[in-house]
Amino acid sequence: MTSDDRGNDPLPPRVVEALRCSVCGAALEAVERTLRCRNRHSFDLARQGYVNLLHARIPAGTADTAPMVAARADFLASGAYRPLADELGRVCAEAGGLVIDAGAGTGYYLAHVLDAAPDAVGLALDVSAVALRRAARAHPRLGAAVWNLWEPWPVADGVASAVLNVFAPRNGPEFHRVLRPGGLLTVAAPAPDHLGELGDLVLTVDERKEERLDTALGGHFARTGRTEIRRKAELTPQQVRQAVEMGPTAFHLDRGDRRARLDALTEPQTVTVSFTVSTYRRL
Template identity: 60%
Template structure:
C-alpha cells in the first residue's frame, strides 16, 4: 500500500494515525488491521446491510464491461478535469478502481485511495494501478481518513456523503461527480425494468452538496455503443439493478447485438470554506 495512503488513513476504532506493521496497519493504541494478500485493508468492524456491497457477479460483469472500453470516453473526460492534480486523490465508491486508475495515469505526482464497501471490488482496485491503496469502508459512516488530506475527490455512480467529502478535502480541493442522465441505457428497457433516472438529478445533486461545495463546471457525455448480448447483460448486472432480481427475469431475451445510448453528467465542484464537524 503506498505510503501517502497509509499516512492519510486513521484507525477506525480510535481515530489515531496508523502505520505499516508487518503485514498490516497498526495505530499507537495497538488496534491492528490486516492487509489482505490482494493488497487492500478492511477497516470495517461491523457488517453491511444486504444489497449494499457489490457481489462477485457484479464485480465480474463490471470488469468485463469496462475492460471492453464502453465507458472509456466518460473516464477520459473525468481524467481531463483532474489534470494537474498533485497529492492524494480519493475515489469514494471506487468499485474496481477503473476510473481512479484512469485519472492517476495522467497524474504522475498523485496517489489514489480507493474507498468502497465491497471487499470483492477492492481486490481489483488495489491492483488497478501501482499508486492506488484500497480500504473497505461504509461511505455513510464518518471516514477513517485524515481531515484535509485529499486534493481531489472522485464520486462515480456512488453514494454522496457531502460532509465527509468536504472534511477530507483540503481547502481549495475539488470534487468530480459522475451520474447517469435520463435516457442512459434506455434501449435495454424493452427487456429490463431498469431503475429510473431522476429528470431533475442535476438540481438535486447541487442542492445536496450546496452546504459544502460550489458548482464550477458541468459536462454531458453521450454516445451510442453497439453491445453484444453478453455486454448488454453486463451493463445491467454491474449496477444497482442487480440488487433487484425481479427486474431482470427477461435478460435472457437479449440474443442479438443492440445499439445502446450511454449518457453521463460529469459535475465539477469547488470546496467551500465552511466549518465541518471534527473527525479523524
C-alpha cells in the first residue's frame, strides 16, 4: 500500500477499459483527467483521483459521512480488523485481472487484496465520495468510482476475475454479470456475536444471515467455502467510539441515551470480533 501522497494519478488503464458510461452504456476512454464516451458524455476525475459516475442524488442517510469515514479510517489503521484483511488477501491471492470491491469504503480491504495478488488491478465502487477520496489513494493499482450499488453498475459484462463484498449491499445479479465465467465472489459479513458486548450501540446481526445470503446468491453462484474468524479483543474507549461511529448506528446515536453512554466510556472494553468469509463461484 502507499501513503496519502497519491491521488492525482489517472485511473489504471484496465479500470478505464472495464468502466462504462453511466448515461448511455458506451465504452469510456481517458483524455487527460476526463473520461469520455463516443456520445460525448464526460466525467471529470476529482482532484483526489476518483471519478463520480452518478447523475442522480441519493437519499439522505445512504452514503457514509465524513465523520463516519474518518472514524473507520482510524479504527482500521489500528489493526483491530487486520485478521479479516489477511484472510481476504489469502482467499483472493490467485486473482488476476480486475478485482471489483463492491462497497469498498476507504479501500482498506481492497488494498490488502492487491498486495496479496500482484497481477491484479482493483476497482473500488462506493456511493460515498468522501470514502473514495481515501480509496483512490489506498494503492497504486486501484481506481475508484462513485456509484449506487443497487443500480445497474457502469461496468462491462464479464470483466472481473473477482468481486469482493465486505459489509456492503449485495447485488447478486450484478455480481454475476460483471464476473467472468468461473469468477470468484468473496463476501465478508459480521457474525451474530460480533461486538455483542456493546449491546444496542451496534446493529444486531440476524442469526439466519448466512442462510439468507446463500439463498439470495443461489441462483447465480455456488458456495465453495466459508471461514469463521473469531477472537477476543481489548478495545480502548477511543476504539469503541470509532467502531460505533463508523457503522450504521452512527445515523442513530442521538436516539435514547446512546451518545451519553458512549461518551461515558473511560475503560477498555473486551469484545468479541467475529466475521464469516464466504466464497462462491459464478455459475
